[in-house]
Amino acid sequence: MNASAHGRRVAGLLLAAFVLVGCNETRELAEPPVVYADVEPILEEHCVECHSGPSAEADYRLEDYFQTIRCIPDPDGQPATLPSDPTAPILSVLERPDHAGLLDADETKGLTNWITDGAIPANRSTHPGQWNDPRTDVWHGNYLRETDWQPIVDPTRSDTCGLCHPGSPAPVDGIINFPPDATDCTDCHSLPGGVMSCGTCHGDGPRAYPPRDQCYFRGPPVGYSHEPHLEPSANNPRGLDGCQDCHFGQDYTMLDGTHGNGVVDVEFDPVWGPNATYDSETFACYTTCHVRRGTTPDVAWNEKDLNLDCNACHQSPPLGHSTLTCNTCHIGINPEGTILTIEAPHCDGKVDVK
Numbered sequence: 001m002n003a004s005a006h007g008r009r010v011a012g013l014l015l016a017a018f019v020l021v022g023c024n025e026t027r028e029l030a031e032p033p034v035v036y037a038d039v040e041p042i043l044e045e046h047c048v049e050c051h052s053g054p055s056a057e058a059d060y061r062l063e064d065y066f067q068t069i070r071c072i073p074d075p076d077g078q079p080a081t082l083p084s085d086p087t088a089p090i091l092s093v094l095e096r097p098d099h100a101g102l103l104d105a106d107e108t109k110g111l112t113n114w115i116t117d118g119a120i121p122a123n124r125s126t127h128p129g130q131w132n133d134p135r136t137d138v139w140h141g142n143y144l145r146e147t148d149w150q151p152i153v154d155p156t157r158s159d160t161c162g163l164c165h166p167g168s169p170a171p172v173d174g175i176i177n178f179p180p181d182a183t184d185c186t187d188c189h190s191l192p193g194g195v196m197s198c199g200t201c202h203g204d205g206p207r208a209y210p211p212r213d214q215c216y217f218r219g220p221p222v223g224y225s226h227e228p229h230l231e232p233s234a235n236n237p238r239g240l241d242g243c244q245d246c247h248f249g250q251d252y253t254m255l256d257g258t259h260g261n262g263v264v265d266v267e268f269d270p271v272w273g274p275n276a277t278y279d280s281e282t283f284a285c286y287t288t289c290h291v292r293r294g295t296t297p298d299v300a301w302n303e304k305d306l307n308l309d310c311n312a313c314h315q316s317p318p319l320g321h322s323t324l325t326c327n328t329c330h331i332g333i334n335p336e337g338t339i340l341t342i343e344a345p346h347c348d349g350k351v352d353v354k
């Protein structure tokens, strides 16, 4: 299906939703689902005293909708409100001796119905009920992925988010009045850059790089090699400059060009060597960073717990090198050549000699 045909189908769905809102008879046929607002007072009265703030029990907070649907860290980071049946941790915990008796029968029934109805945030009708919950397949992120992000790129589409919401990356010219309950995107996407903040679609909040938040986006974490490159370490005291070191030549502030097209482009900054390449089949990195006649020349992006010491990429000192202490000639290194300091211009593609 081409993009515009997809657009029309989607617009049709949104319209159908509006017709339903207008048509009260249709709504009355089904029992309205129990929504977060119905259970919030129960959680507030019986749970929040122990499950709030920095020292919340089980590191689990019940202060608002998003905290309530999040994961409990132990034993394996399971979402508290899934699956949508009595085995969800938020319900099964009520059987335990230390939680039994906290809720009366009616309250237990209310909470149980909320879970089995899908832990819906609010009884709203413009969007699907679980539009806010990243673990369901009808949430807004999925919708945007499936529409190739066009509703936040193209303000002329009939389903463009900026038609009703302030804070969309693609505001619609001339729209200044919004439906009162259509939340500003930046109320939730409150980091600088709003929705286009890098952690919205990869990484986790202020952390721009993969892997994603493991509570919302479950599955094997991909991209864990990002951290050792981007965070300062013994071999890399300042961390790399940013994404452009390995994903070169793209403006990542927009979703145009090859950004966001579903293909991961790895192209090294030319300083890593004229022939620096990445093999996405084998995850192998052929760059001058590692291949310096050291003990570990072959590295792959998905190798876990690689412990690179000072002899891994080049030997210390390199073969045939001066035997004087390193700091005679190099900056930011101890005499023994075992520790680099924050001043070391290390792994910047240049050999720095003072």
Ligand code: HEC
Residues within 6 Å of the ligand: 043, 046, 047, 048, 049, 050, 051, 057, 058, 060, 072, 074, 075, 080, 089, 090, 091, 093, 096, 098, 099, 102, 103
């Ligand atoms: C008096 C303090 C207290 C109150 C009140 C309380 N909890 Fe807890 N909760 C704990 C403690 C302590 C733990 C961790 C020990 C455990 O797992 O039982 C815990 C753990 C949990 C867990 C994690 C269970 C797991 O599988 O790891 C959930 C979910 C939970 N509570 C939900 C609730 C809910 C819902 C309420 C309100 C109905 C509530 N708690 C009220 C103290 C409390």
Ligand code: HEC
Residues within 6 Å of the ligand: 066, 132, 134, 140, 141, 142, 144, 145, 152, 161, 162, 165, 167, 168, 169, 183, 184, 185, 186, 187, 188, 189, 195, 199, 200, 201, 202, 205, 216
């Ligand atoms: C009520 C809170 C809330 C509002 C309002 C909201 N979002 Fe989100 N959005 C989230 C959450 C939670 C996530 C999950 C990722 C995260 O934690 O940042 C998310 C993720 C996304 C993603 C990433 C999707 C993906 O698949 O990775 C996009 C894009 C996005 N939102 C766009 C928007 C736009 C555009 C608006 C305004 C029209 C908006 N959001 C309004 C809560 C919200």
Ligand code: HEC
Residues within 6 Å of the ligand: 121, 124, 125, 126, 127, 131, 132, 140, 143, 144, 151, 158, 159, 160, 161, 162, 163, 164, 165, 179, 181, 182, 183
């Ligand atoms: C035709 C108007 C309209 C369009 C277009 C629209 N929304 Fe909404 N949206 C609303 C209204 C009204 C609400 C609040 C009431 C409701 O959900 O029924 C809402 C609620 C939301 C919420 C939940 C906010 C909260 O506080 O719980 C999110 C998230 C959201 N929209 C994201 C989007 C995204 C992303 C797009 C673009 C794909 C979009 N909306 C397009 C009108 C619209």
Ligand code: HEC
Residues within 6 Å of the ligand: 149, 195, 196, 197, 198, 199, 200, 201, 202, 208, 243, 247, 250, 252, 253, 255, 258, 259, 260, 261, 262, 263, 264, 265, 266
């Ligand atoms: C609205 C969603 C969204 C936002 C916001 C976003 N990206 Fe992306 N980005 C993607 C998608 C989709 C991909 C393709 C890979 C994938 O599907 O995981 C991608 C891929 C990338 C890649 C891998 C190389 C490539 O081109 O495929 C880099 C680097 C990147 N993004 C950087 C950024 C930076 C930096 C920001 C913030 C300035 C940012 N992105 C914001 C959606 C987004």
Ligand code: HEC
Residues within 6 Å of the ligand: 198, 202, 208, 209, 210, 222, 223, 224, 226, 229, 230, 240, 242, 243, 244, 245, 246, 247, 264, 266, 278, 280, 283, 301
């Ligand atoms: C040291 C090199 C390097 C740096 C720096 C780097 N990346 Fe990557 N990135 C990679 C490689 C290699 C892959 C491909 C992994 C694969 O093949 O699955 C990748 C994959 C990705 C993906 C796709 C998801 C995944 O893990 O497969 C995204 C999104 C991404 N990078 C974003 C970023 C962002 C955002 C930054 C900057 C904050 C960044 N990268 C910095 C090397 C790097």
Ligand code: HEC
Residues within 6 Å of the ligand: 292, 314, 315, 316, 317, 318, 321, 322, 323, 324, 325, 326, 327, 328, 329, 330, 335, 336, 337, 351, 353
């Ligand atoms: C007498 C001055 C001097 C001393 C002492 C010295 N170096 Fe060097 N080093 C150089 C010069 C000049 C270069 C650039 C030319 C070359 O590559 O040989 C260099 C280059 C290097 C390179 C890059 C070589 C490559 O593989 O491209 C490394 C790594 C290095 N030095 C490590 C060390 C370490 C570790 C020590 C201490 C154990 C040390 N050096 C001591 C002068 C010195």
Ligand code: HEC
Residues within 6 Å of the ligand: 234, 235, 288, 289, 290, 292, 308, 309, 310, 311, 312, 313, 314, 316, 326, 330, 331, 333, 337, 338, 339, 340, 344, 345, 346, 347, 348, 349, 350, 351, 352, 353
């Ligand atoms: C990931 C591979 C790698 C590891 C591990 C590594 N180096 Fe290097 N080192 C390089 C590269 C590549 C260069 C060449 C210059 C550049 O790109 O900065 C270099 C250059 C040097 C130089 C020459 C001065 C300079 O910065 O150009 C010294 C001294 C040095 N390394 C010391 C160390 C010490 C000490 C350790 C252990 C703490 C270490 N290296 C671990 C890759 C590595």
